[in-house]
Amino acid sequence: MKKKIPILLGLLLIILVAGSIVLYKTGSEDVAKLYITQGTVEVNLGEGFVPAVDEMQLLQGAIVRTGPDGRADIVLLEQDIVSLNPGTEVKLSDITPSRTILEQREGSTWNRVEKITGREYVLETPSSVATVRGTGFLISSDTLLVDDGQVDLKHKESGEEIAVTAGELIRQIHAGELKKEDLSVEDLKIIREKVLHDIEVLKRERRAAFAKHKIIYQQMKKKYGLSDEDVYQFLEDLDSGKRDFSSIEDKLPFKPKVLEKMKRHTQRIQTLQKRLERIDARIAELS
Structure with missing residues (x-):
């Protein structure tokens, strides 16, 4: 693996620079991308529901x-x-x-929201409106579980509002009695x-950066005898933390936007891995 590191760095650099050119030409980010995890997933783009791709x-x-x-993300x-569980329907009202x-019309979703100052993230269910400030949370018409950060929940009918913070949940939201509990094991x-699923998403x-430049990626792998496993291991x-982005950044005359995105995803993965350690410690403490 050590002998392949310079080649892998070169491959990353080529992909990143190529990506920066494409992004410069398009000048925009994707509004949303759909990943199908399993089973039946449909999408309505204005002309009725059809099978999603x-x-x-x-x-x-x-x-x-x-x-x-x-299941879909x-x-x-x-x-x-936004991870959709079975039997869920969500509308992207304003992005x-x-x-x-x-607008979560039915079912339940898990949301992992990146905390950015000045941003507003609102999720509406049939019974409540949740306003989020950088967190991970699971929500349905009946239940709200908060992993970290804070979710301000308002019951539509009663008008009652409550702040739900890390390690707390509310059950039976539809009943209108917003009472907090501590998360169980x-x-x-x-x-x-x-x-764990957030990390995989x-x-x-991050791997999508390679898929956008499949021809270059395949040619480089073939030329230097690399496999997907080599790249993924890198x-x-x-x-x-065995390697850091400085080894890539130091070799670039500028920092393309796609590098910042890849770096941001990597940092979030590292943060979530630490979050897993804290969750495991809490489970052990309560068990």
């Missing part, structure tokens, strides 16, 4: 729904993750760099699985 782009106003066996503006408004195990987003070394 893995990694398809979504525009503002799109509606995504999962069947009884379906929506990545908003290449940063926030801009400063504001995200989602079972709740923490659910969150743990969601955090971020890794998939990225895993970045995640674990």
